[in-house]
Amino acid sequence: MTGANATLVGELVAAGLEPREARWLVEEFFVGDDPEALVALHAAAKRRLGGEPLQYVIGHWPFRSLDLDVDSRVLIPRPETEELVETALRELVAVDVVAPMILDLGCGSGAIGLALLDELSARGVMATLLSVDASSDALAVARRNALKHDLLAVAFVQSSWFDAVDVSLRGRFDLIVANPPYVGEDEFVNLDPVLGYEPRFALVAADASGVAGFRDVETIINEAPAWLTSAGVLVCEHGNMQAEAALAAASAAGFTSVTDLADLAGQPRVLIARR
Numbered sequence: 001m002t003g004a005n006a007t008l009v010g011e012l013v014a015a016g017l018e019p020r021e022a023r024w025l026v027e028e029f030f031v032g033d034d035p036e037a038l039v040a041l042h043a044a045a046k047r048r049l050g051g052e053p054l055q056y057v058i059g060h061w062p063f064r065s066l067d068l069d070v071d072s073r074v075l076i077p078r079p080e081t082e083e084l085v086e087t088a089l090r091e092l093v094a095v096d097v098v099a100p101m102i103l104d105l106g107c108g109s110g111a112i113g114l115a116l117l118d119e120l121s122a123r124g125v126m127a128t129l130l131s132v133d134a135s136s137d138a139l140a141v142a143r144r145n146a147l148k149h150d151l152l153a154v155a156f157v158q159s160s161w162f163d164a165v166d167v168s169l170r171g172r173f174d175l176i177v178a179n180p181p182y183v184g185e186d187e188f189v190n191l192d193p194v195l196g197y198e199p200r201f202a203l204v205a206a207d208a209s210g211v212a213g214f215r216d217v218e219t220i221i222n223e224a225p226a227w228l229t230s231a232g233v234l235v236c237e238h239g240n241m242q243a244e245a246a247l248a249a250a251s252a253a254g255f256t257s258v259t260d261l262a263d264l265a266g267q268p269r270v271l272i273a274r275r
């Protein structure tokens with residue numbers, strides 16, 4: 001880091017930023033050592049000091065093998081969702097198909113599906129992906145991320161879960177992945193205020209079957225069997241109080257093998273359901 005940059009970092013720290021974040025902002029915005037870069041840096045620092053998540057201020061963030069563009073139109077991809085990708089890769093190996101078809105429901109920035117495409121391609125597996133979101137804003141970000149990483153075996157559909165997915169694709173997916181909204185309305189008000197910067201639609205779901213925030217997870221579990229191949233698998237993230245309901249819903253929906261995995265923090269987090 002140059003002397004000028006170190007001085008700027010010091011100024012941002014004095015203004016209240018954490019040293020690590022101040023350094024990242026300087027590295028991101030103060031390129032070219034010109035007045036415009038300085039204006040951009042100060043604008044970014046102001047946004048961060050105002051409480052906006054660092055990921056939105058920087059505008060991109062690493063997720064597994066990818067550097068994803070993120071802004072306030074999409075959820076910031078979470079570390080536990082990186083674990084979901086690992087789980088999905090493992091489950092797909094067990095399905096053992098040469099050219100798997102994957103459905104990513106509620107794709108947001110595109111994180112899960114695009115990471116899967118990228119990592120499968122690095123292993124020589126040419127998968128095809130359908131990324132679905134009800135939000136046209138989210139789909140615009142996901143499309144940009146696919147282009148950014150030259151991931152072309154993907155189509156995008158604006159749909160509420162399966163509603164607008166072409167019926168000819170019923171029974172065709174080897175893997176369905178989803179990280180749907182699962183925070184209940186009442187829980188949302190007590191959560192970290194940083195979440196207020198993210199789209200509420202990406203986080204909050206209605207209650208169902210007596211479980212807070214369970215409706216979207218339940219809808220996906222109920223409808224997924226019809227869209228999977230006979231060996232296909234659903235990998236669905238859910239809230240840490242929803243594991244029991246997710247397992248029960250999966251058995252009732254006709255899945256024959258259902259398990260639930262804990263995340264690194266030991267919280268039940270991911271349903272794995274096989275037809």
Ligand SMILES: C[S@@+](CC[C@H](N)C(=O)[O-])C[C@H]1O[C@@H](n2cnc3c(N)ncnc32)[C@H](O)[C@@H]1O
Nearest residue numbers: 075077106107108133134135160161179181202
């Ligand atoms: C928790 S975010 C997950 C985003 C991304 N998959 C990730 O893991 O970072 C949930 C996503 O579901 C989308 N969504 C919410 N309700 C939906 C619905 N009824 N149908 C399809 N997508 C929906 C939101 O727009 C949001 O992008």
